[in-house]
Structures are given as C-alpha cells and as structure tokens.
Amino acid sequence: MSTETESNESSPTAGSRFSGESWFGLQEAHLLSVPTIVWFLVFLIAPLGVVVVYSFMSYSNFNVVFEFTLDPWTEVVFSGTVLQVFARTLVVALAVTVITLIFGYPLAYFLRFYTGEITGIILLLFLVVPFWTSGTIRTLGWFPILGTNGAINYTLLSLGLTSSPVEWLLFSPFSQIVGYLQNFIVFMAAPIYISLSQIDKDLLDASNTLRGGPLETFRNVTLPLSVPGVAIGCLFTFVLSVGNLTIPQFLSGGERTVSMLINEEVSRGLQYPNASAMSVALLVVIFVFVFALLRFVDITDIAQT
Amino acid sequence: MATQQRTDRSFLSGLTERVTLKRALVVYFGIGALYIYAPIISLIVFSFNEGGITAPFAGVTFEAYAELFSNEAVRESIVRSLQLALVVTVITTVLGTAAGLAYRYDFWGQRGLLYLIILGIITPGVTYGIGSRLFLAELLGFSRGLWLAIPVHVVWTLPFAVIVILAGFPPNLKQNEEAAQVMGASTLTTYKEVVLPQVLPTVLGAAVFAFTLSYNEAERGLLLVGQETTMPIQVFSAAASDRPEPELFALGSVTTVFSTLLLVIAGLIVLRAVRK
Numbered sequence: 001m002s003t004e005t006e007s008n009e010s011s012p013t014a015g016s017r018f019s020g021e022s023w024f025g026l027q028e029a030h031l032l033s034v035p036t037i038v039w040f041l042v043f044l045i046a047p048l049g050v051v052v053v054y055s056f057m058s059y060s061n062f063n064v065v066f067e068f069t070l071d072p073w074t075e076v077v078f079s080g081t082v083l084q085v086f087a088r089t090l091v092v093a094l095a096v097t098v099i100t101l102i103f104g105y106p107l108a109y110f111l112r113f114y115t116g117e118i119t120g121i122i123l124l125l126f127l128v129v130p131f132w133t134s135g136t137i138r139t140l141g142w143f144p145i146l147g148t149n150g151a152i153n154y155t156l157l158s159l160g161l162t163s164s165p166v167e168w169l170l171f172s173p174f175s176q177i178v179g180y181l182q183n184f185i186v187f188m189a190a191p192i193y194i195s196l197s198q199i200d201k202d203l204l205d206a207s208n209t210l211r212g213g214p215l216e217t218f219r220n221v222t223l224p225l226s227v228p229g230v231a232i233g234c235l236f237t238f239v240l241s242v243g244n245l246t247i248p249q250f251l252s253g254g255e256r257t258v259s260m261l262i263n264e265e266v267s268r269g270l271q272y273p274n275a276s277a278m279s280v281a282l283l284v285v286i287f288v289f290v291f292a293l294l295r296f297v298d299i300t301d302i303a304q305t
Numbered sequence: 306m307a308t309q310q311r312t313d314r315s316f317l318s319g320l321t322e323r324v325t326l327k328r329a330l331v332v333y334f335g336i337g338a339l340y341i342y343a344p345i346i347s348l349i350v351f352s353f354n355e356g357g358i359t360a361p362f363a364g365v366t367f368e369a370y371a372e373l374f375s376n377e378a379v380r381e382s383i384v385r386s387l388q389l390a391l392v393v394t395v396i397t398t399v400l401g402t403a404a405g406l407a408y409r410y411d412f413w414g415q416r417g418l419l420y421l422i423i424l425g426i427i428t429p430g431v432t433y434g435i436g437s438r439l440f441l442a443e444l445l446g447f448s449r450g451l452w453l454a455i456p457v458h459v460v461w462t463l464p465f466a467v468i469v470i471l472a473g474f475p476p477n478l479k480q481n482e483e484a485a486q487v488m489g490a491s492t493l494t495t496y497k498e499v500v501l502p503q504v505l506p507t508v509l510g511a512a513v514f515a516f517t518l519s520y521n522e523a524e525r526g527l528l529l530v531g532q533e534t535t536m537p538i539q540v541f542s543a544a545a546s547d548r549p550e551p552e553l554f555a556l557g558s559v560t561t562v563f564s565t566l567l568l569v570i571a572g573l574i575v576l577r578a579v580r581k
Binding site for chain 1: 322323326327330331333334337338340341342343344345346347348350351354358359360361400401403404406407408409410411412413414415417418421422423424425426427428429430431432433435436437439440441443444456457459460463467472492517521523524528536537540541544545549553554556557560561564565567568572
C-alpha cells in the first residue's frame with residue numbers, strides 16, 4: 001500500500017543519493033550507525049572513564065572511599081616493583097611481536113603466492129579452527145607435550161638422548177614463547193595475507209621484466225606493499241600479548257605480568273583504585289604503541305580494494 | 306639465438322629457484338600447521354589416556370568424558386555460555402550489519418566510529434573488565450549476573466563483526482543497488498531484494514565469528530557474572546586452583562569437534578550462497 005508513495009518519494013532524491021552526500025543518504029547512514037556508536041559510548045567509553053576516575057580514589061578497609069588521592073599512582077604504578085613488571089611485560093610483548101612476525105610472514109607468503117585464492121582462504125580457515133577452543137584449555141594442552149613427564153621428554157629419554165628430563169621445556173621463557181606464538185601466529189598471518197592478496201601480480205611481473213631477482217622483487221615490491229598488513233598483525237599481537245592472562249598464569253615459571261597484578265589486586269581485596277591505576281597505565285602504554293605504529297603506517301590502506 | 310638461449314637459462318634457473326622455495330614453504334606450512342594444532346591434538350589424545358595427562362599413552366579410557374558429563378557445575382556453565390553467546394551474537398549481528406551498511410556512504414562520524422572500533426579491540430580484557438564492573442555494578446548498581454555480561458561481550462565481538470562485514474561486502478554492492486533504484490525499486494525493496502541477499506554470507510560469517518569470540522571470552526565478564534559463571538571462567542578458575550584435570554581435556558576435545566562442525570556447516574552455507 002505504501003510502496004507507491006515510497007517509490008514516488010525516493011525517486012526525486014535517487015539521483016543525488018548515490019553520491020552519499022545528500023540529506024537522504026546522510027540520514028540513512030546515521031540511522032544505521034547511531035545504535036553502534038551509542039553502544040560503544042555507553043558500554044565502552046563510560047566504563048573507561050570510570051576507571052580513570054577510580055584511579056584517583058582512596059581505599060580503606062576493603063572499600064573505595066570517594067576522596068581524591070594520587071596514591072594509586074605514586075605508591076603503586078610508579079613504585080619500583082610495579083615499574084619492573086611493566087618493563088618486563090613490555091619487553092616480552094615486543095619480543096613476542098617480533099618472533100610472531102618472523103614466523104608468521106612466511107605462512108602468509110606461502111598462502112598468497114603458492115596456493116590458489118580459494119585454497120589459500122580454506123587453508124587459512126583451517127589454521128583458525130584450533131582457536132575455537134577456550135584459550136585456557138588450549139594452553140593446558142601443552143602440559144602433556146612439554147612437561148617433565150611429557151611426550152617430548154618421554155621421547156628423548158627412551159631414545160637415550162638425555163639421562164634426565166629436560167626441565168626448561170615447561171614453566172620457562174621457552175614455554176611462554178611457544179604458547180604466545182601458537183596463540184598469535186594466525187592473527188599475524190591473516191592481515192599480512194590480506195595485504196599480500198591486494199598486490200597486483202603485474203607489479204611483480206614488471207619487477208621480473210626489469211631483471212629484479214626474486215630477492216630484490218621481495219625487498220623492493222612485495223615487502224613494502226605488505227606493510228599495512230604487517231602493522232595490523234603487529235598491533236593485534238602486541239595488544240593481545242600485553243593483556244594476556246592465561247599464558248603467564250599457566251606457562252611461565254611464576255614471573256608476573258601487569259594483567260596478573262591487576263587481577264590480584266581485585267581478587268585479593270577489591271582494591272579497585274590500584275587496579276584502576278595500573279589498568280589506565282596499561283592502556284596508555286598500548287595507546288603509545290598504536291599511535292607510534294599509526295604514525296609510520298596508514299593502516300586504512302588495507303581497507304582499500 | 307644466443308640471447309634466446311640465455312633468457313631460457315635464466316628463466317630455467319628462476320624456475321628451479323621457485324620450485325625449491327615452494328618446496329621449502331610447503332614443508333614450513335606443514336610444520337606450522339602441526340605446531341598450531343599441537344595443543345589441540347594433545348587435548349584429544351590425552352583425554353583418552355588411561356595414564357592421565359602424562360606420556361606415554363597407557364591405554365584408551367572414557368573416564369574423563371564420563372566425569373565431564375557428570376560434572377554439573379561445568380555443564381551448567383556451558384549452557385550459560387551458549388545462552389550468552391547466542392544473545393550476544395544476535396545483537397552483534399544486527400548492530401554490526403547496520404554499521405557496516407552505513408559505510409556505503411560518507412557520513413559524519415565515520416572516522417570516530419572507526420576509532421571506537423579500534424579502541425574496542427585494543428583495550429585489554431582486564432582493563433575493560435574492571436571498568437565495566439565499576440560502571441555497571443558499582444556505580445549504576447545493577448546486580449551481578451549472566452545478563453550483565455551481554456553488553457560487555459557485545460563491545461568485544463562488535464568490532465570484529467564490523468571489520469568482517471566491511472571486508473566482505475561485495476565490491477559491486479553499490480552498483481547493484483543503484484541499478485535497482487534506477488529501475489524504480491523502493492528503498493525497502495532494494496534492501497530486501499538486493500542489499501541483504503548480497504551481504505548475507507558475510508553477515509553469517511560475522512555471526513559465527515561473534516559467537517565463538519563470546520563463547521570463549523573470560524576476562525571481560527569475569528567480574529560481572531557473579532555466581533553465574535560461564536564456561537571459560539569456570540575452566541580458568543578450576544585450572545588455576547587445581548592441577549589440570551583430564552576432564553578439562555575432554556571438554557576441550559568436545560568443544561573442538563563441535564566448533565569444527567559449526568565452521569564446516571557455516572562454510573558450506575557461505576559457499577552455496579556465493580555460488581548462487
């Protein structure tokens with residue numbers, strides 16, 4: 001019944017609608033985007049604002065007291081031990097990012113240049129399957145492999161390669177790297193794969209025609225064009241490893257990370273001001289990393305097809 | 306003639322170089338895939354091990370599975386996680402599809418929305434977990450429970466859904482829409498007949514993605530659900546307080562089988578929709 005009036009109404013504006021700048025187009029875009037924007041403002045921005053406020057609150061007798069103080073910052077965040085944990089968390093996250101990049105790039109390179117388009121995507125999906133199992137359980141899966149009584153030690157012992165079990169396989173920096181890399185390698189490979197997919201093969205042929213060897217082509221054409229994907233992959237890996245709770249909890253030898261400290265503050269005595277201050281500091285660190293990355297790389301490149 | 310031969314030779318050497326590189330990369334991919342699957346294989350193998358979660362493999366037993374299915378706390382937490390993930394997926398899919406469709410136009414706030422999406426992804430789970438607890442439970446005074454984790458999980462799943470939807474929109478969506486409009490289709494008809502069918506496979510992909518993200522998320526809802534723990538929270542606290550039990554290995558195996566099935570089914574649906 002209303003279709004006729006509707007089409008009558010929309011046809012005069014139809015011409016200008018396509019530019020997306022007309023009044024009508026603007027309104028439709030807002031109708032579609034406002035719910036999401038509001039959702040983020042209420043459920044993301046507001047809580048983060050609250051965390052900032054709480055980081056300046058006092059605390060006594062297991063209760064937050066609404067009195068301004070700098071204690072959570074001066075006594076906790078900028079204290080020697082916490083700064084040390086921050087430094088270690090950052091070093092680990094940066095190391096994990098570099099290692100994941102080194103191991104992840106060849107995966108993406110293989111999928112892009114040595115498999116078909118459909119095969120590449122299917123193989124990538126195949127690599128994603130393990131991530132559908134809870135991260136905690138997946139992490140526990142390393143125990144029977146790396147543990148003192150694990151498969152690797154059992155094999156080494158029965159082959160007579162060692163006389164006593166190798167201890168540094170589990171609860172060590174090694175097991176942490178193994179765990180982090182397994183967790184993030186696909187998050188690194190996927191955006192690099194997308195970046196590589198957007199490279200025009202004619203460019204590579206052109207480099208070849210100009211007598212660029214495979215190595216030169218890679219260094220001067222492929223690598224620079226895949227930088228947006230590398231940046232997004234590094235961003236994912238860094239951010240996820242900074243905030244990860246499972247791997248330091250279950251695979252480390254007991255060294256603590258910032259996220260573990262925050263968790264302890266809350267679970268021990270609902271020490272929200274301290275937890276808030278450390279959370280804000282963590283967020284600031286991530287902002288600095290992301291900002292530095294965005295200064296060098298325009299990641300919106302990857303969205304252009 | 307001579308030059309012809311030379312190019313032939315360089316072409317040949319280039320080809321052999323390519324072949325050896327290809328072989329090396331195939332081997333690398335195989336090792337990489339094995340490594341990525343290692344913890345999953347370990348979960349499945351050792352969940353059946355009579356000797357528990359240590360090598361060597363002593364014999365097949367289903368004890369871990371019997372224990373898992375008789376463990377009421379775990380079973381209830383799985384049901385809660387599924388309920389939560391289902392509601393979160395519906396909200397995420399609706400909001401994410403709408404937001405994705407908005408990007409067919411240039412609109413005021415499109416950069417801002419992009420920043421919000423990035424912020425949702427880069428905010429660490431612990432930070433956000435504390436923020437949402439303080440805001441929703443302490444400040445606004447909502448009583449803790451499973452439902453309070455819904456908005457928080459959506460904040461986690463929605464950014465990924467929007468990205469998947471934006472990445473997967475067919476490039477000729479706009480043209481087809483215009484064509485429909487030129488032929489006199491109303492806005493509503495265009496949506497129903499042209500826009501939605503074209504974006505459906507992507508939307509489905511985003512929904513599946515959102516579901517697993519929510520189902521496996523622990524930290525963000527940790528301080529909000531109170532007694533109504535979800536599966537990942539239950540698992541985390543069980544594993545952190547005790548030594549890991551074979552039962553958890555059984556749970557991991559079951560989850561893997563189910564999610565693989567879900568992925569295959571979703572993949573087939575998307576493939577069929579694309580073929581059409």
